[in-house]
Amino acid sequence: KTEKTEVVLLACGSFNPITNMHLRLFELAKDYLHETGKYKVIKGIISPVGDAYKKKGLISADHRVTMAKLATNNSDWVEVDDWESSQSEWLETVKVLSLNKACSHCFDTFTLAPSYKPVLTIPSFSSSLLGWVFCRGTITGSGERSFTRLYLEYSSPYSSIYKIPLFCRHHHEKLSSPDATISLQNVKLLCGSDVLESFAIPNLWKLEDITEIIQNYGLVCISRAGNSTQKFIYESDILWKYKNNIHLVEEWITNDISSTKIRRALRRGQSIRYLVPDVVRAYIEKNDLYTCHAICTPNASCFSFSFTFPEL
Amino acid sequence: MSVKSRIPLILLACGSFNPITNMHMRLFELARDHLHRTGRYQVIEGIMSPVSDDYRKKGLVSARHRIAMAKLALETSDWIRVDPWETEQESWTETVKVLRHHYNESVRLLQSKKEFMKNKQPTERSTENFLSSQCSVVPELKLLCGADFLQTFQTPNLWKKEHIQEILEEFGLVCISRAGSDPAQYIYESELLTKFQHNIFLVKEWIQNEISSTQIRYALCRGLSVKYLIPDSVIAYIAYHNIYTEESERKNEGDLLQPLKLHNTAM
Numbered sequence: 001k002t003e004k005t006e007v008v009l010l011a012c013g014s015f016n017p018i019t020n021m022h023l024r025l026f027e028l029a030k031d032y033l034h035e036t037g038k039y040k041v042i043k044g045i046i047s048p049v050g051d052a053y054k055k056k057g058l059i060s061a062d063h064r065v066t067m068a069k070l071a072t073n074n075s076d077w078v079e080v081d082d083w084e085s086s087q088s089e090w091l092e093t094v095k096v097l098s099l100n101k102a103c104s105h106c107f108d109t110f111t112l113a114p115s116y117k118p119v120l121t122i123p124s125f126s127s128s129l130l131g132w133v134f135c136r137g138t139i140t141g142s143g144e145r146s147f148t149r150l151y152l153e154y155s156s157p158y159s160s161i162y163k164i165p166l167f168c169r170h171h172h173e174k175l176s177s178p179d180a181t182i183s184l185q186n187v188k189l190l191c192g193s194d195v196l197e198s199f200a201i202p203n204l205w206k207l208e209d210i211t212e213i214i215q216n217y218g219l220v221c222i223s224r225a226g227n228s229t230q231k232f233i234y235e236s237d238i239l240w241k242y243k244n245n246i247h248l249v250e251e252w253i254t255n256d257i258s259s260t261k262i263r264r265a266l267r268r269g270q271s272i273r274y275l276v277p278d279v280v281r282a283y284i285e286k287n288d289l290y291t292c293h294a295i296c297t298p299n300a301s302c303f304s305f306s307f308t309f310p311e312l
Numbered sequence: 313m314s315v316k317s318r319i320p321l322i323l324l325a326c327g328s329f330n331p332i333t334n335m336h337m338r339l340f341e342l343a344r345d346h347l348h349r350t351g352r353y354q355v356i357e358g359i360m361s362p363v364s365d366d367y368r369k370k371g372l373v374s375a376r377h378r379i380a381m382a383k384l385a386l387e388t389s390d391w392i393r394v395d396p397w398e399t400e401q402e403s404w405t406e407t408v409k410v411l412r413h414h415y416n417e418s419v420r421l422l423q424s425k426k427e428f429m430k431n432k433q434p435t436e437r438s439t440e441n442f443l444s445s446q447c448s449v450v451p452e453l454k455l456l457c458g459a460d461f462l463q464t465f466q467t468p469n470l471w472k473k474e475h476i477q478e479i480l481e482e483f484g485l486v487c488i489s490r491a492g493s494d495p496a497q498y499i500y501e502s503e504l505l506t507k508f509q510h511n512i513f514l515v516k517e518w519i520q521n522e523i524s525s526t527q528i529r530y531a532l533c534r535g536l537s538v539k540y541l542i543p544d545s546v547i548a549y550i551a552y553h554n555i556y557t558e559e560s561e562r563k564n565e566g567d568l569l570q571p572l573k574l575h576n577t578a579m
Contacts, residue, residue, distance in 0.1 A: 020334070020521075020540040027537035074544060252527060253541060256520035265519070271341035274334040275519060277540075278388055 004040040007033060009220060010171055011190040012084065014259065015048040016058055017284060018068045019276050021257040022046070026078050029190050029220045032249040044078035044190070045171060050085045057263060059289055061085035070279040083170060188247075189213060193223035196246070197232055199239065210238055218245040225250050266290040318354035320451035321347060323486060324414055326398070326407055328525065329362045330372055331550065332382045333542045335523040336360070340392050343456050343486045346515040356451060358392035359414060366404040368570050371529060371561045375399035377553065384545040404570040407455070408475040411483050415453045422450055454513070455479060459489035462498045462512075465505070469575040473504070480508035488515045490522065532556040 009029055015022060026044040033039035048064045058064075061082070068080040171187050189195075196219065199210050213219065223229040229248055233239045239246060257275045265272050267290065272281055284290060323343055329336060340358040347353040362378045363369075375396070382394035397413060398405050405413075426448075462485075465476055479485070489495045495514055499505040505512065523541045531538050533556060538547060550556060 023540045027539050031536045075539075252531070253524075254520050254522045258519075261519045270345045273341050273389075274338045275521065 005038060005186055007039045007041045007186045007188055008043045008045060008171065009041060009190040010045045010047060010187050012047045013049065013191075014058055015046060015064050015068050016259045017064065017262060017276060017280060017290070018046070018071045019257040019259055019262055020274075021255045023071060023075075023078070023277070024251075024253075024255055025190055025192070025222050028222055028249050028251060029247075030077075032247065033220070039186075042077070044075075046072065046078065046080045047084045047171075048080070048082070057290075063283075063287065063289060067280045067283055070283055071277045073279070081171070186218065188218045188220050190220045191222070193221055193227055193229040193232075196221050196229060196239070200232070200236065207238070211242075214239070214242040214245050218247070220247045220249060222249045222251055224254065225252070263290045319352060320356045320449055321353040322357045322359060322414070322418060322451050322453045323355060323456045324359045324361060324411060324453060325456040326361050326363065326410055328367070328369055328372055329360065329378050329382055330369075330525050331378065331528060331542060331546055331556075332360070332385045333523040333525055333528060334540075335521055337385065337389070337392065338517070338521060339456055339458070339488050340389075342488055342515050342517055343513075344391075346513065347486065350513075353452070355391070358389075358456075360386070360392065360394045361398045361410055361414075362394065362396075364399050364401055364404050366402075366570055368404075368564045368567045368573075370564050370567070371526075372564060373555055373560050377549075377555050381546045381549055384549055385543045387545065404574075406472075406475060406571070408478050411453060411455060411479060415483070418451050418453065452484065454484040454486050456486045457488070459487055459493050459495040459498070462487055462495050462505070465502065466498075469572050470569075471571075472575070476504055477508075480504065480511055484511035484513070486513045486515060488517055490517045490520055529556045529561060533558055533561065 009026060011022065011025060013022070030041040030044070033041050046068050048061060048068055049058075051058070051061045065080060065082045065085055072078045072080055221229060227250075233243055233246060233248075262272050262276060265275075266284065272284075276284075323340060325336070325339065327336070344355040344358070347355055360382055362375060362382060363372075365372060365375050379394055379396050379399060386392050386394055395414070398410055465471055487495055499509050499512060528538050528542060532550060
């Protein structure tokens with residue numbers, strides 16, 4: 001009897017909100033890996049992106065994490081990890097402190113009212129230690145204040161996933177730590193074919209990140225029947241090189257329950273029953289999420305101010 | 313149009329429901345949203361009517377189970393229910409007769425409500441004004457279906473022409489189609505459907521979620537997961553009673569569908 005490799009499936013994304021389709025990805029991937037006879041899926045992790053991501057229409061991480069937890073309540077193997085969603089605070093504080101030793105303002109980590117959250121739009125992606133750009137500056141209006149909490153707005157729809165190598169590492173470490181109760185061989189990134197195809201978008205990914213993910217972790221990619229994903233792998237040198245680490249799973253149910261469509265339906269007062277778990281639907285209704293009003297609530301205004309890129 | 317002056321409407325879906333899936337229930341939600349948006353209707357009820365065992369479709373498991381699963385699935389719905397009438401009949405019932413039955417039932421219910429109201433004291437009556445105004449109009453009953461259903465009208469010997477006409481003229485259809493399919497074409501190609509197209513409501517499902525019961529059964533037979541495609545309570549029921557097996561799939565194998573059998577012997 002051959003030893004089966006134990007696998008943890010990790011899905012990153014906005015989960016804004018979580019839908020039956022997200023949950024299906026886990027089920028499909030698990031079935032597929034078990035059918036190969038080589039793997040045993042022991043855990044699934046949903047890792048919602050943090051608020052600092054600042055994508056249009058992204059509601060607070062608290063809500064998104066809660067909904068994901070409600071949705072996976074009755075699953076015996078899929079769970080939610082809110083480490084990523086709480087990362088922004090931790091990372092920012094640490095990075096800013098280390099970057100700006102001279103400035104006493106850095107130790108001021110006061111919370112700004114939501115309407116004062118600054119948003120920086122950076123035209124080109126500047127790499128830094130963890131794929132974030134840290135800046136400092138001042139905002140005017142109600143007195144000049146120095147701020148140390150910074151956010152990055154990136155116009156790509158995939159900007160959350162550049163942090164994946166970091167989170168893969170985190171989960172790998174967490175799960176293989178001495179006091180972990182399970183032995184871990186493999187964390188695999190679970191995603192749709194859109195993520196795989198995003199590897200081709202110029203400047204979105206660092207080559208070393210793509211390499212690290214595929215080489216050290218591996219991908220389980222769910223795609224539609226008849227999708228061109230195989231062709232895409234063939235046409236990419238890096239993907240082709242590590243194609244044995246990319247598991248392509250075909251959906252046998254055509255399922256297009258995207259969060260975008262759910263949000264659209266909610267804005268229009270349409271029913272989302274049977275597309276998301278009922279507990280999630282009830283939560284959305286109770287908290288009045290994703291209504292027209294919610295999208296228009298005070299978002300960050302753009303403040304103009306000077307900033308310097310840190311030199312690392 | 314205020315809610316009070318809208319025409320009350322009941323949606324009826326016929327089918328095998330073998331088993332019921334999230335998609336079946338979604339059809340009701342879509343239809344209701346659409347009809348409410350027209351401003352003319354108030355959907356007051358949804359009825360799921362599983363077909364009788366006598367339909368003799370391949371792989372059709374006993375009505376007892378199909379009804380039980382539908383009941384479990386609809387537990388959380390406050391407006392859709394499953395009705396066992398069709399399954400309780402001795403033989404397979406033609407769709408138009410199912411429609412007639414449920415229409416007559418709703419008329420009967422209305423009349424008994426009116427009787428009830430008549431016997432009430434005036435003071436009690438005033439507090440139920442809203443209900444009584446709803447009661448005064450006989451609800452319309454429409455058949456809820458997918459676009460493939462429209463297509464079956466063209467299958468030889470499956471339908472009687474006068475039945476199709478009655479369904480369209482006396483009742484009406486609410487037909488859900490997915491993005492990419494065009495039921496308007498079937499309507500255009502049929503004289504009868506074109507004649508009554510004002511009574512055919514076409515609703516588009518933009519959020520694709522094609523969960524076929526056939527595929528669900530295959531998955532279950534192979535031990536694959538169907539979680540999030542059908543309700544958890546239904547999954548548990550299926551597992552507990554071991555309903556879908558290779559054996560159950562072979563049921564009625566080689567048999568002719570009852571409606572085809574009937575029409576063949578008639579000819």
